[in-house]
Amino acid sequence: MDNSEQRINKLIFRLRGNGLRITPQRLSIIKIILGNKNHLSVDEIFEKVKRNFPMIGLATVYKTISLLKEMGEISEINFHNQGARYDGSGEPPHPHVICSMCNTVEDLDNLTDIGGTYIDKFTKKINDRTRYQINTYRMDFFGICPKCQIENNQ
Numbered sequence: 001m002d003n004s005e006q007r008i009n010k011l012i013f014r015l016r017g018n019g020l021r022i023t024p025q026r027l028s029i030i031k032i033i034l035g036n037k038n039h040l041s042v043d044e045i046f047e048k049v050k051r052n053f054p055m056i057g058l059a060t061v062y063k064t065i066s067l068l069k070e071m072g073e074i075s076e077i078n079f080h081n082q083g084a085r086y087d088g089s090g091e092p093p094h095p096h097v098i099c100s101m102c103n104t105v106e107d108l109d110n111l112t113d114i115g116g117t118y119i120d121k122f123t124k125k126i127n128d129r130t131r132y133q134i135n136t137y138r139m140d141f142f143g144i145c146p147k148c149q150i151e152n153n154q
């Protein structure tokens with residue numbers, strides 16, 4: 001059993017504990033979000049789940065997403081020019097790089113080499129200065145991804 005399968009099983013256990021019925025549709029949505037590294041939009045999640053459940057409604061997708069959000073299982077990345085995207089990695093908060101042409105969202109993994117500890121120090125400074133108890137952060141870097149750079153130079 002790999003990590004993501006374990007995570008899904010734990011999550012199902014928690015959902016049942018909250019009195020929630022796990023329908024096959026709901027389970028399918030959960031698996032799509034948690035098993036995906038691509039920061040999917042609601043529409044993309046909807047398209048994927050429709051392959052197995054053609055009759056599913058968008059409302060079910062929205063409901064399941066907001067439930068996972070409330071439970072802290074996924075995080076939302078908002079854009080001013082399009083809808084939200086969802087990070088189901090279960091990772092602690094992390095910076096993203098975002099292409100402003102194709103809207104690709106990528107994780108900045110393994111930040112230690114470019115200053116992961118710097119972010120921790122920075123957060124602590126903000127704690128000290130504002131006396132807020134900072135428990136999460138968002139950091140987005142916008143630019144043009146390598147693929148779009150090539151496509152737009154031709």
Ligand SMILES: [Zn+2]
Nearest residue numbers: 099102145148
């Ligand atoms: Zn791009």
Ligand SMILES: [Zn+2]
Nearest residue numbers: 087096106107
């Ligand atoms: Zn991410």
